[in-house]
Amino acid sequence: MKKSRLFTPGPTMVPEEVLLEMARPMEHHRTAFYRNMYKQVHELLQYLFQTKSLCMLFTGSGTAAMEGAIVGCCPPGHKALVIRNGKFSERWTKVCQAFSIDHTSLDIEWGHGAKVSDIQKAMDADPKIDTVVVVHSETSTTALSDVEGIARLTRERGALLLVDGITAVGALPVKMDDWGVDVYVTGSQKAMMLPPGLGVAAVGDRAWERIDSGKMPTLYNDLKAYRKSHETFDAPYTPALTLVRGALKALQIVKERGLEDVWAETAMLARGTRAAAEALGMKVYPADPVDSVTAMVVPDGVDEGALRKTMREKYGFQIAGGQGELKGRIIRFSHMGYVDAFDTIGVIAALEMALAAQGYKVTIGAGVQAAQRVFVEAMK
Amino acid sequence: MKKSRLFTPGPTMVPEEVLLEMARPMEHHRTAFYRNMYKQVHELLQYLFQTKSLCMLFTGSGTAAMEGAIVGCCPPGHKALVIRNGKFSERWTKVCQAFSIDHTSLDIEWGHGAKVSDIQKAMDADPKIDTVVVVHSETSTTALSDVEGIARLTRERGALLLVDGITAVGALPVKMDDWGVDVYVTGSQKAMMLPPGLGVAAVGDRAWERIDSGKMPTLYNDLKAYRKSHETFDAPYTPALTLVRGALKALQIVKERGLEDVWAETAMLARGTRAAAEALGMKVYPADPVDSVTAMVVPDGVDEGALRKTMREKYGFQIAGGQGELKGRIIRFSHMGYVDAFDTIGVIAALEMALAAQGYKVTIGAGVQAAQRVFVEAMK
Numbered sequence: 058m059k060k061s062r063l064f065t066p067g068p069t070m071v072p073e074e075v076l077l078e079m080a081r082p083m084e085h086h087r088t089a090f091y092r093n094m095y096k097q098v099h100e101l102l103q104y105l106f107q108t109k110s111l112c113m114l115f116t117g118s119g120t121a122a123m124e125g126a127i128v129g130c131c132p133p134g135h136k137a138l139v140i141r142n143g144k145f146s147e148r149w150t151k152v153c154q155a156f157s158i159d160h161t162s163l164d165i166e167w168g169h170g171a172k173v174s175d176i177q178k179a180m181d182a183d184p185k186i187d188t189v190v191v192v193h194s195e196t197s198t199t200a201l202s203d204v205e206g207i208a209r210l211t212r213e214r215g216a217l218l219l220v221d222g223i224t225a226v227g228a229l230p231v232k233m234d235d236w237g238v239d240v241y242v243t244g245s246q247k248a249m250m251l252p253p254g255l256g257v258a259a260v261g262d263r264a265w266e267r268i269d270s271g272k273m274p275t276l277y278n279d280l281k282a283y284r285k286s287h288e289t290f291d292a293p294y295t296p297a298l299t300l301v302r303g304a305l306k307a308l309q310i311v312k313e314r315g316l317e318d319v320w321a322e323t324a325m326l327a328r329g330t331r332a333a334a335e336a337l338g339m340k341v342y343p344a345d346p347v348d349s350v351t352a353m354v355v356p357d358g359v360d361e362g363a364l365r366k367t368m369r370e371k372y373g374f375q376i377a378g379g380q381g382e383l384k385g386r387i388i389r390f391s392h393m394g395y396v397d398a399f400d401t402i403g404v405i406a407a408l409e410m411a412l413a414a415q416g417y418k419v420t421i422g423a424g425v426q427a428a429q430r431v432f433v434e435a436m437k
Numbered sequence: 438m439k440k441s442r443l444f445t446p447g448p449t450m451v452p453e454e455v456l457l458e459m460a461r462p463m464e465h466h467r468t469a470f471y472r473n474m475y476k477q478v479h480e481l482l483q484y485l486f487q488t489k490s491l492c493m494l495f496t497g498s499g500t501a502a503m504e505g506a507i508v509g510c511c512p513p514g515h516k517a518l519v520i521r522n523g524k525f526s527e528r529w530t531k532v533c534q535a536f537s538i539d540h541t542s543l544d545i546e547w548g549h550g551a552k553v554s555d556i557q558k559a560m561d562a563d564p565k566i567d568t569v570v571v572v573h574s575e576t577s578t579t580a581l582s583d584v585e586g587i588a589r590l591t592r593e594r595g596a597l598l599l600v601d602g603i604t605a606v607g608a609l610p611v612k613m614d615d616w617g618v619d620v621y622v623t624g625s626q627k628a629m630m631l632p633p634g635l636g637v638a639a640v641g642d643r644a645w646e647r648i649d650s651g652k653m654p655t656l657y658n659d660l661k662a663y664r665k666s667h668e669t670f671d672a673p674y675t676p677a678l679t680l681v682r683g684a685l686k687a688l689q690i691v692k693e694r695g696l697e698d699v700w701a702e703t704a705m706l707a708r709g710t711r712a713a714a715e716a717l718g719m720k721v722y723p724a725d726p727v728d729s730v731t732a733m734v735v736p737d738g739v740d741e742g743a744l745r746k747t748m749r750e751k752y753g754f755q756i757a758g759g760q761g762e763l764k765g766r767i768i769r770f771s772h773m774g775y776v777d778a779f780d781t782i783g784v785i786a787a788l789e790m791a792l793a794a795q796g797y798k799v800t801i802g803a804g805v806q807a808a809q810r811v812f813v814e815a816m817k
Contacts, residue, residue, distance in 0.1 A: 065465045068678060079679075080460035083632060085445045085755055116634055117497045117657065120674040124657045155656040246675060252463060254496055254634045254677030274654040276535040277497065277504045294500040295626060297634030297677070298448060299459070375465055 064404050065377045066196050066224055066350040066391040068246040068253055071303070072310065075250060079303040086298050092290040094305055099290070101308035104316070105249075106226060106241050106259040108233035113283040114304075115256035116297045119223040119244030122256030124152050125278035126219050126240040130188055130264055131158040132271020137188040138163060138179050140171040140202070143195035144380045145221060156273065161186070167383070170195070170202035170345035173210050180214060188217045188267075193225035194347040197380045199389060201229075201347035208236040217264055223247060226257075227311065228323045228349035228393045239264040245300060248319075248349065250307040250394040255300045260284075321435075324348040326392035326401050329431040333405045333424035337412070342387045352379070352387040359415050361385045367411040374407045398432040444784050445757045446576050446604055446730040446771040448626040448633055451683075452690065455630060459683040466678050472670040474685055479670070481688035484696070485629075486606060486621050486639040488613035493663040494684075495636035496677045499603040499624030502636030504532050505658035506599050506620040510568055510644055511538040512651020517568040518543060518559055520551040520582070523575035524760045525601060536653065541566065547762070550575070550582035550725035553590050560594060568597045568647075573605035574727040577760045579769060581609075581727035588616040597644055603627060606637075607691065608703045608729035608773045619644040625680060628703075628729065630687040630774040635680045640664075701815075704728040706772035706781050709811040713785045713804035717792070722767045732759070732767040736797055741765045744791050752787040778812040 063070045084090050095114070102112035115121045127149060131137050137158055139150045142165040153160035163179045165171060171191050180186050189211050193204050204220055211218040219240040225231055226241060227248030233241050238261070245255035260268075260280060268280055276282070282293040311319055327348035331341050334353045342352035355361045361378055365388065368374045377389040390404060405424045412419045443450045464470050475494070482492035495501045507529060511517050517540040519530045533540035543559045545551060551571050560566050569591050573584050584600055591598040599620040605611055606621060607628030613621050618641070625635035640648075640660060648660055656662070662673040691699055707728035711721050714733045722732035735741045741758055745768065748754045757769040770784060785804045792799045 061462060063463055063465060067675070068463045068465055071463045076460040076462075080456040082441055082456075083443055083448045083451045083626075085443060085448055085757075086633070087757075088755075117501065118674040118676075121497065121501075121657045152656050155659070156654045244675065246463075252677065252679040253466070253675040254680060274536045276532050277501045277658060279535070294498040295447070295624065295633040296498075297632065297680075299632040299679075300634060300677075375468075377465075377467075 059373045061373045062400060062403065063375050064390050064396070065375055066247070066389055066393065067244065069250065069391050069394040070396060071250055071252060072307065072395045075303045075307045078306040079299040081302070084298060086292065086296050091298065095290045095301060098301055098304050098308060101305070101312055102257060102259070104312060105308060106233045107231060107235065108259050108261070110233065110259050110261045111284060111287055112257055112259045113280060113287065114292070114296065114301065115258065115278065115283070116254070116294060117256050117278070118253060119242055119256045120148065121278050122242045122258040123149060123221055125275065125280050126242055126258050126260070127152045127158065127190060128156050128273045128275050128278065129268040129280045130217055130219060130240065132273050134271070135187050135267070136160060136183070136185040137190055138176065138186045139190045140165060140176065140192070142169055142171060142198065142200055143167055143192065144197035145195060145223070146192045149190045149221065167198045168200050168343040170200045171207060172203055173206040176207055177210055180216070186216065188219065190219045192221040194229060194349050196224045196350055197383065198343055199347050199350045199352040200343040200345045204238065205236045208238050212237045217267060224349045224393065227319065229347065230320050233259055233261070245304065248393040249304065250310070251300055251303050254297045255304065323392045325432065325435040326396065326398065327351055329398065329401060329428035330390055330392065330405065332427040332431050336427035337409065337419055337424045349393050350389050350391050352389045354387055355385070356417055359412065359417050361388060364388065364411050364415060367414055368407050372407040372410065374404050376404065398436065402428055439753045441753045442780060442783065443755050444770050444776070445755055446627070446769055446773065447624065449630065449771050449774040450776060451630055451632060452687065452775045455683045455686045458686040459679040461682070464678060466672065466676050471678065474681060475670045478681055478684050478688060481692055482637060482639070484692060485688060486613045487611060487615065488639050488641070490613065490639050490641045491664060491667055492637055492639045493660060493667065494672070494676065494681065495638065495658065495663070496634070496674060497636050497658070498633060499622055499636045500528065501658050502622045502638040503529060503601055505655065505660050506622055506638050506640070507532045507538065507570060508536050508653045508655050508658065509648040509660045510597055510599060510620065512653050514651070515567050515647070516540060516563070516565040517570055518556065518566045519570045520545060520556065520572070522549055522551060522578065522580055523547055523572065524577035525575060525603070526572045529570045529601065547578045548580050548723040550580045551587060552583055553586040556587055557590055560596070566596065568599065570599045572601040574609060574729050576604045576730055577763065578723055579727050579730045579732040580723040580725045584618065585616045588618050592617045597647055604729045604773065607699065609727065610700050613639055613641070625684065628773040629684065630690070631680055631683050634677045635684065703772045705812065705815040706776065706778065707731055709778065709781060709808035710770055710772065710785065712807040712811050716807035717789065717799055717804045729773050730769050730771050732769045734767055735765070739792065739795050739797050741768060744768065744795060747791040747794055748787050752790065754784050754787045756784065778816065782808055
């Protein structure tokens with residue numbers, strides 16, 4: 058028997074009870090059933106984002122929600138600063154280009170997170186910048202940006218802060234209102250423990266003011282349309298009802314556990330995985346590692362494709378490789394959502410076995426032991 | 438015991454085997470598994486649309502796919518004619534407005550379908566028109582437009598024809614290539630027998646030429662991005678993998694039955710329902726009725742809200758009311774997808790019982806008998 062275990066940083070594993078909830082007979086969305094369900098999901102999303110702001114639910118991927126946020130918040134007369142430190146942040150530059158949004162991109166070395174000083178310098182150099190776009194957890198490099206610090210700066214300067222929190226929200230401490238973030242975005246297939254197909258944008262008052270001040274070419278991803286429908290707990294276009302149904306169940310699980318507990322477990326899994334890497338003589342890739350995903354550098358002499366193939370085909374573990382310039386150079390492990398210490402011990406064991414199969418010098422069990430030591434301490 | 442039966446014109450009922458297929462453990466999309474699945478889905482979509490064109494799969498509702506089609510096909514220098522004969526066609530005018538697309542709207546009386554002569558006249562009056570947008574089956578009024586005839590005209594005139602086939606594709610005869618339609622769009626939650634969350638745009642060569650000739654503000658719904666990813670059977674952004682998985686199963690069911698058989702059954706259900714309306718002394722609303730959805734006029738003295746409430750709460754049947762100016766005036770029954778003669782006999786029986794409860798003079802069984810007579814003949 059070979060079980061299948063998904064360690065990719067999205068899609069992630071979906072709890073069986075959520076899968077079965079979504080398999081219930083179809084319902085219609087212009088009904089009290091849907092409005093009541095969406096109302097509950099909305100309250101739980103506010104908890105997830107730690108905000109009193111409206112949380113808009115897009116039928117689309119996280120990219121749809123991010124496009125809606127950037128386009129809405131950057132009408133003519135405003136200028137965006139896009140922090141680029143990986144493949145996903147590059148996409149937000151592409152949104153600016155596609156919609157002719159006045160913007161400048163700040164490139165940061167891959168593996169590093171955005172820091173307050175970087176952004177301060179860029180804003181000092183160009184006083185027209187009044188909107189900052191940053192990725193909280195850059196999934197492609199697994200680097201963490203200092204969103205709390207950046208939000209303090211953007212508030213001081215009166216600029217808006219739009220955060221791609223796609224592998225952050227629900228996995229890392231995210232405190233939208235306490236920090237003063239204006240728009241936070243996530244997607245369903247990460248820490249929300251759902252299949253892909255839903256994007257969420259939590260939009261604060263300052264962002265709404267900006268959105269209302271201008272007009273941009275947008276319809277499907279128009280935040281204003283979502284806000285209007287939200288008044289009656291409705292959706293502007295047919296919503297992905299089964300996923301919303303799953304969201305209620307999945308977010309109830311998160312709420313029952315408590316966010317702090319979820320954040321702590323995610324961090325523990327990351328610490329254990331980093332300890333395992335060290336014990337196996339492998340380097341953790343990023344300079345500023347995030348806790349939702351861990352990237353390890355593929356050791357010299359090890360073929361990344363063959364390594365992942367062995368893990369997938371022989372042992373049933375799917376991990377991710379690198380993207381863009383990191384293709385073939387790193388492997389990535391998710392710590393988000395429906396995954397625990399024992400799943401993680403399993404993937405480390407499989408990694409050791411697949412490394413050994415390629416002749417990499419590894420003491421079988423050394424990585425597992427290192428992770429276990431972290432877990433035994435944390436789970437006391 | 439009260440069973441629940443969904444007769445709304447989308448979402449429609451989803452076969453149990455499709456629901457269970459979508460409840461299987463999560464997979465990743467940047468894999469051979471996904472590419473192989475999407476390749477098969479794509480072939481089946483080509484069968485569904487009767488086309489050799491690329492069928493682009495959007496993570497979004499049918500509106501996302503229609504927005505992508507209209508925006509892509511109407512760059513500056515081109516002018517669209519939007520035929521408006523109901524609530525959904527009005528949305529395509531809104532897309533033109535949102536993206537500052539040069540366009541004119543042709544209003545046709547609700548309940549009527551678009552005819553060749555209407556469009557010919559409008560094109561004669563304004564030679565700048567080189568793009569026609571029409572709804573095949575206007576779900577809000579249940580009126581059928583003459584897509585085959587209109588396509589002949591647009592081909593003659595060298596104009597593009599974009600068709601909203603959201604409650605047409607998979608339900609009514611649709612022959613994209615034979616007719617010469619340039620873009621056909623549908624959504625998953627209608628005749629495709631899936632939950633909402635996927636939009637499909639089948640895009641022909643003439644449309645691609647137009648799309649490639651210009652530049653428009655679009656990213657998430659950009660057809661060019663979808664085409665590029667399609668080369669490797671990939672998706673530009675994370676696809677709604679569970680729905681794609683369900684699509685494979687649902688479209689395999691359609692293929693095994695054969696489209697002609699599906700079209701014939703849909704038409705039979707519509708004929709039976711119209712016969713029932715007549716037997717109950719009720720008027721079928723549209724002048725040009727479509728076979729995928731039937732609208733009946735609510736008789737004088739009958740409260741539409743109370744009627745639907747009785748049907749839903751007492752008998753478990755969900756039908757739809759009217760939208761916009763038709764709110765409270767009509768009731769609508771779907772004939773799409775996973776619904777058969779005996780389900781339809783059930784909903785007619787429930788309608789009779791709910792009408793009787795309101796004191797409407799009805800011979801219990803008269804509508805059922807009329808429908809049955811149609812079915813017994815057709816099912817010989």
